[in-house]
Amino acid sequence: MSLIERIEKVGDAKVWYDDIPIENEYTVGIAGERFLRTLKDRGVITGTLCPNCDLTYVPPSMYCERCFTQLDQWVEVPPTGVVETFTVLTRSLEGEPLDELQVLAVIRLEGAHGGLVHRLGEISPEEVEIGMAVEAVLKPASERQGSILDIEHFRPV
Amino acid sequence: MSVNIKDFPGTPLSQDDLSAGKVLTTYWRPKLEYGWDAGVAISRYLEELKNGRIIGVRCSQCRRVVVPPRVVCEWCWEPIDEWVYLEDTGTVNTFSVCYIRWDASRAKEPQIPAVIEIDGASKAGFLHLLDEVDPDDVKIGMRVQAVWKPAAERVGSITDIRYFKPI
Numbered sequence: 001m002s003l004i005e006r007i008e009k010v011g012d013a014k015v016w017y018d019d020i021p022i023e024n025e026y027t028v029g030i031a032g033e034r035f036l037r038t039l040k041d042r043g044v045i046t047g048t049l050c051p052n053c054d055l056t057y058v059p060p061s062m063y064c065e066r067c068f069t070q071l072d073q074w075v076e077v078p079p080t081g082v083v084e085t086f087t088v089l090t091r092s093l094e095g096e097p098l099d100e101l102q103v104l105a106v107i108r109l110e111g112a113h114g115g116l117v118h119r120l121g122e123i124s125p126e127e128v129e130i131g132m133a134v135e136a137v138l139k140p141a142s143e144r145q146g147s148i149l150d151i152e153h154f155r156p157v
Numbered sequence: 158m159s160v161n162i163k164d165f166p167g168t169p170l171s172q173d174d175l176s177a178g179k180v181l182t183t184y185w186r187p188k189l190e191y192g193w194d195a196g197v198a199i200s201r202y203l204e205e206l207k208n209g210r211i212i213g214v215r216c217s218q219c220r221r222v223v224v225p226p227r228v229v230c231e232w233c234w235e236p237i238d239e240w241v242y243l244e245d246t247g248t249v250n251t252f253s254v255c256y257i258r259w260d261a262s263r264a265k266e267p268q269i270p271a272v273i274e275i276d277g278a279s280k281a282g283f284l285h286l287l288d289e290v291d292p293d294d295v296k297i298g299m300r301v302q303a304v305w306k307p308a309a310e311r312v313g314s315i316t317d318i319r320y321f322k323p324i
Contacts, residue, residue, distance in 0.1 A: 014194075014195040014199070014200035014203055014204070014313070015192045015193065015194055015195065016192070016193040016194075016195050016203075017190070017191070017192050017193075018190070018191060018193075019188070019189055019190040019191070020189035020191070021186075021189075022186070022187060022189060023184070023185065023186040024184070024185055024186075025175060025182045025183070025184045026182060026183045026184075026185075027170065027175075027180050027181070027182050028180070028181045028182065028183065030168075032181070033180060033181055036181050037181070093187075093188075094188045146181045147181070147183070
């Protein structure tokens with residue numbers, strides 16, 4: 001085949017396939033460490049309290065984002081909250097179609113400031129509403145690994 | 158971690174601390190697959206490497222022979238359509254002695270990437286590795302020859318040539 005001829009069959013063009021090996025390991029930080037260890041060991045959700053602003057941050061923060069006070073008062077929050085916002089996923093991170101639609105939501109826990117991004121379960125996507133009351137469903141203690149996924153999902157109350 | 162700084166603020170962590178699970182981490186390896194269309198000229202070049210041959214092209218206008226081949230001469234903009242088989246010998250145009258691998262880890266034995274001018278082709282050349290040579294003995298202008306993988310292991314890749322060695 002001469003160079004200026006047109007390629008007529010796809011098979012004639014050579015495609016170079018490869019992948020880019022990038023991996024990362026992200027430490028969860030001091031506040032994140034304590035938050036996840038409490039979740040794992042005791043099955044409770046915790047936050048940090050700013051006494052100046054009277055705000056409880058969940059997920060916990062080491063500093064108040066309003067007054068910059070260092071936060072060292074840890075408080076437990078109930079495993080119940082409301083859906084602040086949500087989205088329905090039809091594809092995986094890799095762009096593959098999902099067999100089952102997945103609902104991701106930001107859940108603001110009762111009495112807390114901020115929110116956890118998590119899955120909603122035991123509900124069909126059409127039924128989800130902003131402001132809906134939900135509760136955390138935890139994995140059994142033996143299966144918890146100190147990850148945010150130690151909470152299996154949130155379900156409607 | 159830099160050897161010049163003794164105490165960094167914060168909590169130092171080693172790979173052992175991470176492996177032992179001393180701190181909680183999240184791990185992610187993104188799936189970064191790609192398919193790159195090699196185009197007409199490079200496709201043929203890779204096919205010929207699989208056959209154990211180096212192929213280039215000759216520009217009818219400026220009479221240059223270039224390798225790796227291309228479809229348009231970047232000097233005179235003429236389309237090129239004359240293929241030429243080339244020797245697998247050449248000359249070191251430039252080189253580097255490299256003690257750091259692509260992933261920034263340190264290597265005891267250096268890799269020696271070099272630009273090889275293939276015999277019969279015009280100046281310039283392609284990037285490959287040198288081996289079977291002491292790093293101290295590598296010189297610009299040194300004569301080298303390709304060391305090929307056995308035919309059964311060749312897949313149509315530049316790595317079908319394992320490296321170039323001195324002759």
